[in-house]
Amino acid sequence: MTTLTTSTGAQYARILGTGSHRGSRVVTNEEMCTMIDSTPEWIEQRTGIKERRWATKDETVLAMATDAGRQALERAGVNPEQVGAIIVASVSHHIPSPGLSDYLARELGCPSPATFDISAACAGFVYALTLAESLVRAGHAGANGFVLIVGVERLSDMTNIADRGTAFLFGDGAGAAVVRTSQTPAISPAVWGSTPENVKTIENQRWTDVPDGDTDFPVIQMDGHTVYKWALSEVADHAGEAIRAAGITPEQLDIFLPHQANDRITDAIVRHVHLPESVMVCRDIAEMGNTSSASIPIAMDAMLHDGRAHSGQTALIIGFGAGLVYAGQVIVLP
Amino acid sequence: MADNTASTAEILTKIAEIVNDVAGVPNEDVKPEKSFVDDLDIDSLSMVEIVYSLQEAFSIDIPDDDVKNLRTVQDAVDYIEKAQKTA
Secondary structure (H helix, E strand, O other), X not given: OOOOOOOOOOOEEEEEEEEEEXXXXXXXXXXXXXXXXXXXXXXHHHHOOOEEEEOOOOOOHHHHHHHHHHHHHHHHOOOHHHEEEEEEEOOOOOOOOOOXXXXXXXXHOXXXXXXXXXXXXXXXXXXXXXXXXXXXXXXXXXXXOEEEEEEEEEHHHHXXXXXXXXXXXXOEEEEEEEEEEEOOOOEOOOEEEEOHHHOOOEEEOOHHHOOOOOOOOOOEEEOHHHHHHHHHHHHHHHHHHHHHHOOOOHHHOOEEEEOOOOHHHHHHHHHHHOOOOOOEEOOOHHHHXXXXXXXXXXXXXXXXXXXXXXXXXXEEEEEEEOOOEEEEEEEEXX | OOOOOOOHHHHHXXXXXXXXXXXXXXXXXXXXXXXXXXXXXXXXXXXXXXXXXXXXXXXXXXXXXXXXXXXXXHHHHHHHHHHHHHO
C-alpha cells in the first residue's frame, strides 16, 4: 500500500498585526441629505451614522488593500517574502479573474504566495480569518507560516442613490491582518453558516441588468426589514454560541466588535446576548458607514491605535450579511 | 384550561418591560390606550424588536401582516390574549 505524506501544521494560530485604510472623502449626513430626501437626524437615529467615508478616484480597491496590507505586515514585523498565502475578502473587485489577491501580491512584493479571493459579503473578514487559521494549523501557510488577510470594499460605487432604504448606509475602505502560529490559543472555533432561503434578501444587480448610462456598477438591493429581524434574532443567537464555543463567559469578554452594519443592530445584539456593561462595544459605524468585509478589521485597527482596545484582550467579532451568511468567533487581540 | 396563560395584568407588565428595554420608554408610560408610534415615539426598527421579544416571551407567532394592526398597547394585549387561547 502506498502511504502519502500529509501536511503538519501548528496547534494554535493568532493575529499578529493589523492595518487599515479608510476612503478619504468624508461625506456627512448633511451632504448626504443634499443627494437624498432625508434629514441628518433621521439617518443618525435610524443607523447611528453621522458621516461615512467614500473613496476618491485614486483609492481603488487595490490601492486601499495595498496600504492596509503593508501596514499590517510592518506592524507584524513580516517581510513580503515571508507571506505564504494571501486571502482577500471583497465584493468590490469587478474583474472575474485574476483575483484581487494576485494584484495585491504584486503590489506588496510577495514573490509566490498562494492567493485567492473570497466573496462572503459582510462576514468576509471573519470567513477569511477562519480560513487563515485553518491554513496555519494544517500547515498550508508556506514555509514561514504567515497568512495575510484583507477585507476591502468600494461600496459607494454600488450604491443606488435613489434607493431610500440604502443610499445613506455604505462606505469604502480596507482592513488587513497577518495571521501566524501561536504558542497559546488566540482564535476560538468559528460559529459560521448561512440561511440560503434568504439568498435574495441582499443582492447585487446582475451586470446585464445595469441600465446603459445610468450607473457603472451593479447596485446593492436590500430588504432591510428582513435583515434587521434576522440580525436581532438569529445573529444574536450565534453571537452567544460563539462566546460559549470559546469556552468563556460574557464577563470574560473585553470587546464586542460586530460588523458595523447599523448601530441599532449592535444595540439589539448587546441586549439579546445580555452582554455585561464591562464589555467595550464598538460603534465606529458613526464615522465609517457600513464597509462590509472591511468594517471589522478597520474598526479593530482603530481601536488598537486609539487605546480603546489593548493587546491581549479578548474580542468577539461577528460578521453577517448577504447570503444571508454569518461568522463569529472570539479572538485575542494582537 | 392552560396553566401557562398570562393574565391581562401580566401581559401588560411584560409589554412595558420589553418596551422599556428596547426603546427606553419608562414602564409606567406604557398604558393600554397609548399608541406605540404616535404616543410612545417608537420607530419601525424598535417595533420589529418589540414584536420579536413578545413572540419569545409568550411563545406565540406574530406574522408581519398582523403587526400593522398592533397600533396601541391594548391592541397588543388583546392579540396576545387571543393567541394564547388558540395556542
